[in-house]
């Protein structure tokens with residue numbers, strides 16, 4: 001505990017000294033979210049993180065999240081220094097969508113509009129017509145569907161099928177998934193609902209369709225937080241990364257939040273509702289990003305790639321403005 005408060009004090013001083021600001025995701029550990037808040041940074045979903053980083057006056061961003069979030073910040077603000085607590089923090093969706101294979105998939109269907117989730121590399125974004133995050137995906141696909149062109153969707157198959165179902169759009173899916181959300185179990189959720197019949201079920205659409213079907217509210221992290229405030233229920237079963245409980249509890253301290261169960265058919269969970277890559281954003285790592293050589297922490301995106309990736313990213317930000 002003493003080491004932790006020392007680190008926090010040092011980080012606060014270094015952020016000030018270096019004119020740097022933290023941009024953190026709701027899935028990072030509670031103490032990281034609290035630190036971002038205490039130092040004038042942001043705690044947000046991936047869309048709001050992108051916007052905050054772009055609009056921040058500070059010329060140095062410490063992105064506490066995963067690599068695609070750092071890359072997005074750099075694409076939007078090439079003049080800023082974008083540092084991450086660790087460059088090892090990746091995402092199973094990004095890992096499962098290598099650019100060469102994804103490009104070949106797109107090339108095989110040239111009449112399709114390519115829509116990619118923000119959870120992808122800069123190179124995959126550069127191959128896309130549109131980038132979306134989970135908070136804006138439905139609206140953007142609805143808009144594209146009105147134009148009548150079929151869509152290539154990548155990489156999250158669960159989010160893709162949810163959107164296809166909601167919009168009726170013609171979508172060809174890349175078969176990726178988030179290792180955290182993929183573990184939520186509909187069967188176990190049924191059992192939990194039987195125990196807590198008054199609890200509302202909040203589900204992130206990266207979860208399997210069987211779990212999404214049981215939801216009282218489906219949405220991005222910020223949409224689920226909003227639902228937990230607005231719904232009159234006293235208790236919520238939450239199918240997303242448990243990092244989100246920090247904000248939910250902060251906003252409605254009187255309510256009870258329980259983790260949705262993971263691991264179907266007797267299997268034990270691997271990530272157990274907490275993203276292993278988000279968990280890498282510890283205090284020590286943040287301190288190191290402000291003190292060590294930049295090589296271990298700085299995000300770079302090749303210029304040519306950056307210019308290409310900026311187009312679909314700007315499209316999303318303009319659409320949601």
Ligand code: 13P
Pocket residue numbers: 025027044045046047119133134135178206219220221222
């Ligand atoms: P949102 O915060 O945009 O809902 O994204 C969730 C996510 O997968 C981040 O890793």
Ligand code: SF4
Pocket residue numbers: 027066090091092093119178179180181206241275276277278
């Ligand atoms: Fe990727 Fe899932 Fe982790 Fe989000 S929670 S960074 S989608 S692996």
